[in-house]
Amino acid sequence: MATMTYLQAISSALRDEMRADERVMIMGEDIGVFGGAFKVTDGMIDEFGPERVMDTPLAESAIIGCAVGAAVVGLRPVCEMQFSDFISCGFDQLVNVAGKTHYRLGLAVPITVRLPSGGGFSGGPFHSQNPEAWFMHAPGIKVVAPSTAEDAKGLLHAAIHDPNPVCFMEHKHLYRRVKGEVREGVYETPFTARVARAGSDLVVIAYGAMVDVALKATEDLEGASVEVLDLRSLVPLDEDAILDSVARCSKVVILDEANMTCAAGAQVSALIAEKAFEDLDGPVVRVASPDVPIPFSPPLEQAVLPNVDRVREACRELLDY
Amino acid sequence: MAMADTARQAGTAQADPPAAHGGDGAEHLTQADRVRLLRAMLQMRGVEERAMSLYRQGKVPGSFYDGYGQEAVSAGAAYAMAAEDRLCILHRDLAAHLIRGVSPTRIFSQYMGRAAGVTGGRDGNVHFGDKDLGCVGMVSMLPDMMLVATGMAMAFKLRGEARCALTWFGDGSTSRGDFHEAMNWAGVQKLPVIFVLENNQYAYSTPLDKQFAVDPVQRATAYGFDGVSVDGNDAEAMFEATRAARERAIAGEGPTLIEAVTMRMHGHAAHDDMKYVPAEQVQEWKRKDPIERQERRLTELGVDVEAVRAEVAAELDAAVSEALAGPMPSPDHVLDGLFCEGEPELLGDGEAPWSGFATEGDR
Numbered sequence: 001m002a003t004m005t006y007l008q009a010i011s012s013a014l015r016d017e018m019r020a021d022e023r024v025m026i027m028g029e030d031i032g033v034f035g036g037a038f039k040v041t042d043g044m045i046d047e048f049g050p051e052r053v054m055d056t057p058l059a060e061s062a063i064i065g066c067a068v069g070a071a072v073v074g075l076r077p078v079c080e081m082q083f084s085d086f087i088s089c090g091f092d093q094l095v096n097v098a099g100k101t102h103y104r105l106g107l108a109v110p111i112t113v114r115l116p117s118g119g120g121f122s123g124g125p126f127h128s129q130n131p132e133a134w135f136m137h138a139p140g141i142k143v144v145a146p147s148t149a150e151d152a153k154g155l156l157h158a159a160i161h162d163p164n165p166v167c168f169m170e171h172k173h174l175y176r177r178v179k180g181e182v183r184e185g186v187y188e189t190p191f192t193a194r195v196a197r198a199g200s201d202l203v204v205i206a207y208g209a210m211v212d213v214a215l216k217a218t219e220d221l222e223g224a225s226v227e228v229l230d231l232r233s234l235v236p237l238d239e240d241a242i243l244d245s246v247a248r249c250s251k252v253v254i255l256d257e258a259n260m261t262c263a264a265g266a267q268v269s270a271l272i273a274e275k276a277f278e279d280l281d282g283p284v285v286r287v288a289s290p291d292v293p294i295p296f297s298p299p300l301e302q303a304v305l306p307n308v309d310r311v312r313e314a315c316r317e318l319l320d321y
Numbered sequence: 322m323a324m325a326d327t328a329r330q331a332g333t334a335q336a337d338p339p340a341a342h343g344g345d346g347a348e349h350l351t352q353a354d355r356v357r358l359l360r361a362m363l364q365m366r367g368v369e370e371r372a373m374s375l376y377r378q379g380k381v382p383g384s385f386y387d388g389y390g391q392e393a394v395s396a397g398a399a400y401a402m403a404a405e406d407r408l409c410i411l412h413r414d415l416a417a418h419l420i421r422g423v424s425p426t427r428i429f430s431q432y433m434g435r436a437a438g439v440t441g442g443r444d445g446n447v448h449f450g451d452k453d454l455g456c457v458g459m460v461s462m463l464p465d466m467m468l469v470a471t472g473m474a475m476a477f478k479l480r481g482e483a484r485c486a487l488t489w490f491g492d493g494s495t496s497r498g499d500f501h502e503a504m505n506w507a508g509v510q511k512l513p514v515i516f517v518l519e520n521n522q523y524a525y526s527t528p529l530d531k532q533f534a535v536d537p538v539q540r541a542t543a544y545g546f547d548g549v550s551v552d553g554n555d556a557e558a559m560f561e562a563t564r565a566a567r568e569r570a571i572a573g574e575g576p577t578l579i580e581a582v583t584m585r586m587h588g589h590a591a592h593d594d595m596k597y598v599p600a601e602q603v604q605e606w607k608r609k610d611p612i613e614r615q616e617r618r619l620t621e622l623g624v625d626v627e628a629v630r631a632e633v634a635a636e637l638d639a640a641v642s643e644a645l646a647g648p649m650p651s652p653d654h655v656l657d658g659l660f661c662e663g664e665p666e667l668l669g670d671g672e673a674p675w676s677g678f679a680t681e682g683d684r
Contacts, residue, residue: 025479051479057502057505057506059505061468061499061502062468062502064468065465065467065469065471065472065499065502066472066506068468068472069468069471069472069475069486070472070473070476072452072457072469072473072667072668073407073476073477073668074476074667075476077472092465092499093465093468093499096465097466097469100460101457101458102658102659102660102661103658103659104444104448104458105439105440105457105458106452107457107458107666107668108661108665108666110661110665139659140659140660142660163660163662163665164660164661
């Protein structure tokens with residue numbers, strides 16, 4: 001075991017994979033000589049060379065499309081979007097080529113797309129988004145979103161081993177804020193949910209950076225026993241774990257940092273309405289960013305992103321229901 | 322003939338080409354090769370004519386797209402590709418599928434959405450590629466496959482393999498960003514990829530003068546590699562340009578843009594009466610028919626082209642019957658296979674009938 005930040009855990013997974021499997025390569029903008037905008041791939045070009053740690057042209061569609069091509073002839077490319085927001089420029093290759101190829105042609109596309117996502121640092125409308133729901137709606141793409149250092153490493157190993165396109169949502173705000181004990185070497189975290197804290201009066205369902213917000217908001221809620229369920233994987237969505245938490249807690253707050261409409265939490269909410277109606281002791285409550293672009297100025301950004309106070313208030317109201 | 326199972330390492334020589342036969346850039350083609358090119362074009366036209374008839378009978382769902390008059394582009398280019406090369410084939414390039422080894426029965430089944438189709442009914446008409454024959458099926462967002470081909474070439478270069486990737490796309494595709502991104506990436510990394518620009522004068526109804534302000538073949542220079550313009554209605558010229566491009570590619574000399582100048586002789590799809598095309602333009606190109614051209618050449622060499630035609634027609638009639646007898650896919654499995662489970666199957670090698678790929682013992 002070693003103590004690592006969330007960022008170090010991601011770097012560690014990449015390094016271990018590059019050492020273990022010569023099919024693995026990393027490609028993206030400024031990831032080689034510069035080591036990546038967030039330094040996730042710092043120093044890797046020295047160890048693995050410029051062909052396996054590839055500084056690409058500034059072209060997101062090409063990064064995804066070339067990764068697909070390399071994958072179908074036997075490589076395991078890991079693409080970095082410098083910011084998850086830029087995946088919009090590679091959306092077509094991801095959704096129409098990578099996502100549909102196995103279903104149509106029986107040809108697997110084992111690519112991992114790392115997507116530094118999320119707000120909270122005045123990144124503004126183009127460096128703060130949480131685009132995970134875009135991919136949930138596109139068949140054939142898996143989506144994972146770790147909240148801890150241990151899961152960041154384990155989920156990235158699993159994503160690279162997976163024979164399908166996987167969007168790996170790594171939250172920028174967690175990079176250096178979250179630290180934890182991380183196992184050495186290669187291990188896989190399953191694409192299933194995890195109970196971050198067990199409870200029985202209410203469950204907060206969250207993923208990524210919002211897991212920590214949920215834990216803080218509910219650590220002292222007038223003695224209420226609050227469960228926090230960390231989804232970890234959005235596709236596949238761990239329906240059993242969600243329904244199990246709802247059955248035990250009967251009250252549910254669903255938390256997304258993403259914009260409210262059609263967010264991952266909307267799917268969770270629909271699932272509960274369809275399959276756990278009889279287990280509920282109150283309405284499903286959602287907390288998410290309202291449907292506006294994430295603004296730049298700190299007071300504006302803080303007014304939009306879900307925070308500890310908003311979540312605590314939502315939980316209190318539901319507990320009183 | 323033998324097919325190479327494993328990629329040759331970069332720098333090793335190919336088998337010597339057969340002796341020159343002269344005429345129309347055919348110095349690397351034996352008479353059997355030249356007949357094979359005709360045969361591929363006849364198969365393509367014959368398959369598409371029969372499929373159009375099946376479409377009119379209501380047996381082909383959706384729409385129907387063909388490459389009538391453009392047969393030389395895919396036949397000639399695909400014929401220059403080795404077994405271990407990889408192809409992304411476009412919707413007017415049926416001859417490439419036929420050369421790689423997809424049977425006409427499977428193609429008819431594909432058009433009709435039947436279980437025996439290449440995609441088993443999961444995708445329609447020309448949206449297919451047989452992975453076992455080294456082809457990745459196209460998507461409708463053109464020219465997305467330029468990037469997939471570029472990525473395959475990137476992997477070949479990274480592993481030091483003497484292989485190349487080839488993809489086709491149209492004049493309309495040159496307007497999209499993926500065209501630029503692929504050309505630029507391939508130029509920067511000097512990749513073994515061949516881009517065949519099928520300039521058939523119209524993107525749906527849009528003529529060339531609304532598509533680009535410069536001759537698109539000039540763009541190759543702007544991206545740092547060679548571009549050549551070829552008579553796209555001459556299968557042997559297409560073969561020769563592609564053969565030369567492949568030779569450069571596997572020698573590490575980078576990509577080539579081949580502009581195949583041709584004409585889309587039918588509408589964009591079956592519903593399109595092509596009223597926007599001047600009649601004289603169609604008449605002019607009718608005189609340049611690629612199949613008639615190859616037949617004239619072979620007749621001069623004493624080949625019985627009527628016999629080739631008859632043989633192809635018989636093969637295709639039998640294939641139609643066989644495809645019609647096949648079942649539709651079962652909806653029971655419509656949700657299967659979204660994701661791959663277990664170790665992925667990679668692309669296999671396709672057929673590569675050119676005599677230049679044959680080993681000494683096979684000739």
